[in-house]
Amino acid sequence: MYKWFAVKRISKGIVMYALLILIFSVLFNSVNETTMRSQIEEQVRMESQRLKNAKPGDIQRFQAERKQTLIKLYKLDRPMGERIIFRTVDTLTFNFGKSTNIKSSAGEREVLTIVGEAIPRTLVLFLVAAIFEIGIGIMLGLKKAQKPGGALDRSSSMVTMIIYGMPTWWLAMIFIMFFVYGIKAFPSGGMHTVPPPEGFAYLLDMVWHMVLPLLTLIVIGIWSVSFVIRNIVLGTLQEDFIMSARARGIPENKVLYGHTLRTAAPPIVTMSLLSLLGAISGSIIFEGIFSWPGLGNLYWIAVQQNDIPVLMADLAITTGLYQAGLVILDLTYGFLDPRIKVGGKA
Amino acid sequence: MSVKDFGFWLSDFWKDFRKEKSGLIGLGIIVLAILVVILEPFCLTWKDANSKWGDISYWQDNSASAPPAWTNIFKAKKSAVTMRLENGKVEEAELDGGVKMVSTSFDYTFKADEPPLDLVFHCRGTGDNVNVLLSVTRPDGQTIELVQRLESGLNDTDIRLSAENDGREALFAFLKSNDTEENTASISADSIRATNILFAKAQEGMSSKFEPLKGKYTITAQSMLINPETDKFEKPYTVVNGAVSGVLGTDTMKRDVFSGLVAGLKWALLIGLLTSFVSVLIGVMYGIISAYYGGVVDSVMQFVYQIFTSMPVLPILIVVSAVFKPSIWFIIGVMVVFFWTGPVMTVRSMALQIKEETYIEAGKALGASNQRIIWKHMTPLLIPYSFASMALSVPSAIVYESSVSLLGLGDATIVTWGQILHDAMQGSAILNGVWWWIIPPGLLIAILGMAFAFLGFAMDKILHPKLRTR
Numbered sequence: 001m002y003k004w005f006a007v008k009r010i011s012k013g014i015v016m017y018a019l020l021i022l023i024f025s026v027l028f029n030s031v032n033e034t035t036m037r038s039q040i041e042e043q044v045r046m047e048s049q050r051l052k053n054a055k056p057g058d059i060q061r062f063q064a065e066r067k068q069t070l071i072k073l074y075k076l077d078r079p080m081g082e083r084i085i086f087r088t089v090d091t092l093t094f095n096f097g098k099s100t101n102i103k104s105s106a107g108e109r110e111v112l113t114i115v116g117e118a119i120p121r122t123l124v125l126f127l128v129a130a131i132f133e134i135g136i137g138i139m140l141g142l143k144k145a146q147k148p149g150g151a152l153d154r155s156s157s158m159v160t161m162i163i164y165g166m167p168t169w170w171l172a173m174i175f176i177m178f179f180v181y182g183i184k185a186f187p188s189g190g191m192h193t194v195p196p197p198e199g200f201a202y203l204l205d206m207v208w209h210m211v212l213p214l215l216t217l218i219v220i221g222i223w224s225v226s227f228v229i230r231n232i233v234l235g236t237l238q239e240d241f242i243m244s245a246r247a248r249g250i251p252e253n254k255v256l257y258g259h260t261l262r263t264a265a266p267p268i269v270t271m272s273l274l275s276l277l278g279a280i281s282g283s284i285i286f287e288g289i290f291s292w293p294g295l296g297n298l299y300w301i302a303v304q305q306n307d308i309p310v311l312m313a314d315l316a317i318t319t320g321l322y323q324a325g326l327v328i329l330d331l332t333y334g335f336l337d338p339r340i341k342v343g344g345k346a
Numbered sequence: 347m348s349v350k351d352f353g354f355w356l357s358d359f360w361k362d363f364r365k366e367k368s369g370l371i372g373l374g375i376i377v378l379a380i381l382v383v384i385l386e387p388f389c390l391t392w393k394d395a396n397s398k399w400g401d402i403s404y405w406q407d408n409s410a411s412a413p414p415a416w417t418n419i420f421k422a423k424k425s426a427v428t429m430r431l432e433n434g435k436v437e438e439a440e441l442d443g444g445v446k447m448v449s450t451s452f453d454y455t456f457k458a459d460e461p462p463l464d465l466v467f468h469c470r471g472t473g474d475n476v477n478v479l480l481s482v483t484r485p486d487g488q489t490i491e492l493v494q495r496l497e498s499g500l501n502d503t504d505i506r507l508s509a510e511n512d513g514r515e516a517l518f519a520f521l522k523s524n525d526t527e528e529n530t531a532s533i534s535a536d537s538i539r540a541t542n543i544l545f546a547k548a549q550e551g552m553s554s555k556f557e558p559l560k561g562k563y564t565i566t567a568q569s570m571l572i573n574p575e576t577d578k579f580e581k582p583y584t585v586v587n588g589a590v591s592g593v594l595g596t597d598t599m600k601r602d603v604f605s606g607l608v609a610g611l612k613w614a615l616l617i618g619l620l621t622s623f624v625s626v627l628i629g630v631m632y633g634i635i636s637a638y639y640g641g642v643v644d645s646v647m648q649f650v651y652q653i654f655t656s657m658p659v660l661p662i663l664i665v666v667s668a669v670f671k672p673s674i675w676f677i678i679g680v681m682v683v684f685f686w687t688g689p690v691m692t693v694r695s696m697a698l699q700i701k702e703e704t705y706i707e708a709g710k711a712l713g714a715s716n717q718r719i720i721w722k723h724m725t726p727l728l729i730p731y732s733f734a735s736m737a738l739s740v741p742s743a744i745v746y747e748s749s750v751s752l753l754g755l756g757d758a759t760i761v762t763w764g765q766i767l768h769d770a771m772q773g774s775a776i777l778n779g780v781w782w783w784i785i786p787p788g789l790l791i792a793i794l795g796m797a798f799a800f801l802g803f804a805m806d807k808i809l810h811p812k813l814r815t816r
Contacts, residue, residue: 165794285752
């Protein structure tokens with residue numbers, strides 16, 4: 001049963017992704033084609049420079065012919081509908097073409113390489129932050145739920161609201177100003193010192209560079225996580241089996257982390273994944289403040305250098321990651337809560 | 347729901363709301379913000395900040411990156427505050443041959459320990475023979491003639507005379523006459539700071555060490571109008587350009603940060619309120635229609651809903667702004683496209699319950715149309731919920747717009763807080779520690795967000811009694 005649920009959910013995710021890419025292709029068709037045409041022009045000019053011995057007439061003929069072949073190759077001469085479908089298929093098969101300016105760390109201009117090397121960096125940052133957020137959030141949330149309306153509950157709920165509209169990137173700026181230029185404890189940005197050290201020091205160096213971005217994400221993130229966990233756990237704590245566990249003399253910590261958390265696990269997992277997805281869709285550009293070379297930073301660079309292919313690929317990949325996150329969300333929920341997959345409509 | 351019913355509902359709501367302290371704080375902040383927007387002309391220290399934010403010449407008389415004036419409190423040596431002297435004392439005299447002498451004098455009391463950075467005189471001149479002589483009378487009785495200028499071919503043109511640009515020669519001469527020859531041997535008119543001499547005690551060693559001469563300075567601008575019929579000398583004012591300036595200082599482009607923030611407030615409110623209002627209305631209606639009709643309509647609408655929820659908002663917003671270079675209205679429109687999904691699911695589940703109520707059935711039996719049932723019987727019950735939802739989606743709209751502006755993709759014709767922060771990033775304010783340029787805009791975004799969060803959570807608590815702490 002679960003297998004079918006999984007297959008259905010995954011294929012639905014893929015269909016949804018294809019649909020989104022199609023929408024993007026329609027939306028950004030004209031700008032994509034303008035970039036393509038100018039790239040073709042540039043390529044033809046580069047190639048004709050190599051023909052040093054040819055006569056001027058030959059060069060012109062060569063240029064015209066070459067342009068025609070390339071336009072045909074990229075299907076720019078086909079009707080609009082076909083072009084859009086062609087571009088959608090290209091994007092879905094990760095055939096992003098070449099960037100106009102940006103180069104990967106190895107100096108390549110293949111867009112897939114540029115975006116590809118940014119993915120793990122973004123994932124590592126946001127996943128580690130999510131782990132910390134959820135860990136601290138669970139502890140704080142349980143403490144809040146133990147005494148609803150108590151001093152801790154009220155004060156931390158207040159902080160949740162105070163921080164509600166605070167942009168992550170602004171806090172990042174403040175942290176950089178204080179920790180980097182004020183007390184000079186951390187590097188101002190990037191992922192490694194240049195040149196990066198070898199071996200174990202490499203890892204340490206990366207952690208040192210990661211502390212400040214992580215701190216920013218965690219300081220913003222834990223409050224809402226703990227607030228939601230408090231609301232989830234609050235109901236469970238009123239259940240009879242908790243009271244009976246307490247009556248049996250089971251230590252309070254075991255009641256909290258064993259009995260309560262176990263029961264409340266499915267919604268907590270959902271909420272954690274949702275907050276991770278929310279961070280990706282909402283505060284990804286904060287990477288730019290730390291020049292953390294992930295997907296978010298790539299938006300900054302692509303916008304500044306007006307590199308449309310990279311921008312589009314970045315969007316496609318971010319959307320893909322987001323979509324994958326939603327699928328994983330449903331799959332884990334179905335796994336943790338057996339009731340979902342039976343009645344669940346995929 | 348009639349107006350009278352709404353009135354009753356509102357007074358009921360207010361009774362509950364009054365008990366929510368945080369909600370009242372939030373409401374207070376929002377009311378204050380709206381008051382500031384209404385009274386904007388009185389709050390702006392630079393009146394044309396809205397239209398001339400990107401105009402360098404409008405801000406040219408300010409000092410760049412000046413900290414706020416109140417930072418003087420924490421300094422042992424007080425810096426001079428930027429001041430604009432207007433309404434000078436005007437004296438007119440007729441000379442022989444129809445020549446008119448117009449002189450305007452401004453009093454400036456210097457009481458800081460550090461000299462101002464510059465002294466700038468402005469006026470508007472018309473005609474072919476406008477002669478302006480700028481002189482300063484110091485508290486010790488000495489008068490320095492800073493500069494004399496003859497302008498021609500003017501047509502209500504701005505004349506700008508500054509001590510730093512035009513008064514160097516005169517001040518160097520003044521320095522030489524007061525200090526010993528050895529002390530002045532190594533310096534020239536180009537290497538001095540004009541105001542360091544103008545506001546210093548005239549004594550030996552003044553070329554190397556600044557001793558403030560405190561007291562009343564009189565800045566006089568004399569203009570000789572050869573032909574008073576056609577030549578004019580109007581609207582004179584003087585700016586004493588201090589090292590500290592205004593409520594929140596200036597940025598590297600000499601703009602007054604406080605004015606920018608006040609000018610940006612109305613846009614923040616507009617973006618937040620308009621986006622949340624339109625999108626929540628759409629979302630509530632969408633949820634109701636989806637639940638009421640059910641069946642195929644529901645399935646299709648749910649599918650469309652799922653397409654929208656599976657898009658990451660900010661990345662798409664960035665790419666759309668980068669490609670289409672939109673105006674603020676377009677950005678608001680795009681945000682509405684993503685924000686309407688917020689209340690849909692909750693409203694749909696609530697509407698599914700309401701749909702089964704007997705009075706809906708009775709309405710149907712009486713032959714009420716679908717529209718009548720939706721508008722008269724279902725929507726009024728769900729409107730209160732949408733208020734809380736609106737308040738809670740305001741902060742994210744503001745944050746998204748400022749994120750887009752931070753990348754430099756905002757509407758360039760207006761001033762928003764995000765754009766101020768973008769400029770701050772560009773001007774490497776973080777590196778240079780220009781905190782008065784970075785902290786206030788973000789803090790305002792956070793405070794406004796907090797106010798709406800307070801309001802929204804308080805409303806949610808009242809309108810959704812289930813969520814109350816047990």
